[in-house]
Amino acid sequence: MKAQEVATYYLEMHALTALNEKPKPEGFEVIEAQVKNYRFNRYLYQLVGEPWQWWDKLALSDQEWQIYAESPHLRTWFALSQGSIAGYYELKQQADGNIEVAYFGLAPDFMGHGFGGYLLTHALQSAWHWGNPQRVWVHTCTLDHEHALANYQARGMSVYKTETEQTS
Numbered sequence: 001m002k003a004q005e006v007a008t009y010y011l012e013m014h015a016l017t018a019l020n021e022k023p024k025p026e027g028f029e030v031i032e033a034q035v036k037n038y039r040f041n042r043y044l045y046q047l048v049g050e051p052w053q054w055w056d057k058l059a060l061s062d063q064e065w066q067i068y069a070e071s072p073h074l075r076t077w078f079a080l081s082q083g084s085i086a087g088y089y090e091l092k093q094q095a096d097g098n099i100e101v102a103y104f105g106l107a108p109d110f111m112g113h114g115f116g117g118y119l120l121t122h123a124l125q126s127a128w129h130w131g132n133p134q135r136v137w138v139h140t141c142t143l144d145h146e147h148a149l150a151n152y153q154a155r156g157m158s159v160y161k162t163e164t165e166q167t168s
Contacts, residue, residue: 005142007164009149011157012137016128018156022117028086030122033076038062041069041076044088048105052144074102077126079110079119086110089123091130099127101138111145120155 013019033040042065045057060068068074073094079087087106091099101123106116127136138157140148153159 003166005164006167007162008139008141009152009159010137010139010161010163011149011152012135012160013124013157014135016125019121019124019128020154020156021125022121022155024118025081025114027081028115028118029080030077030119031080032126033078036070036074036076038065038069041065041090044076044078044085045103047085047107048088048103051108052105054103075126075130077122079106079115081110081113081115084109086115087119089119091123091127093130093133097131097133098135098137099130099133101127101136104138105145116145116147116151117154120151124155124157 042057045054048054057065057068069076073092075091075093077089077091078085085107087104087110089104090102092102093099104120104123106119124136127133136157137160138152140152
């Protein structure tokens with residue numbers, strides 16, 4: 001496999017007022033998973049992450065998944081379109097009270113339909129309404145969807161750090 005340079009972008013938002021909302025598409029619903037179930041989180045991770053080579057967590061044991069996904073500091077929302085899972089996001093509350101958008105994305109069949117902007121709007125609103133964060137942040141990279149960085153920026157997030165590395 002050919003080596004390539006991968007850029008990782010760290011983005012943040014410091015107030016809900018910075019959010020540039022995208023309207024909710026018709027027939028698109030976002031629901032919080034009120035009952036925590038690590039198997040569901042693992043399924044969502046695989047469904048959404050497969051095209052982007054999200055493989056790092058697939059090696060986790062059931063117990064490791066359970067500790068991660070059923071933590072009181074993690075909340076999960078999933079999106080439905082016409083009765084099918086269209087995407088999801090996870091919010092992780094950090095020790096300082098700030099919120100990380102830990103995972104975010106759409107299932108492959110639902111990309112290109114204008115859902116990403118609204119799902120991110122929902123994620124950022126949910127993050128700002130959890131506790132009293134001073135900052136909401138996320139990271140993305142050049143291996144993600146070609147419009148990922150632009151979506152974060154269009155919603156009002158700003159890049160505060162960029163790192164590059166060579167992969168093989």
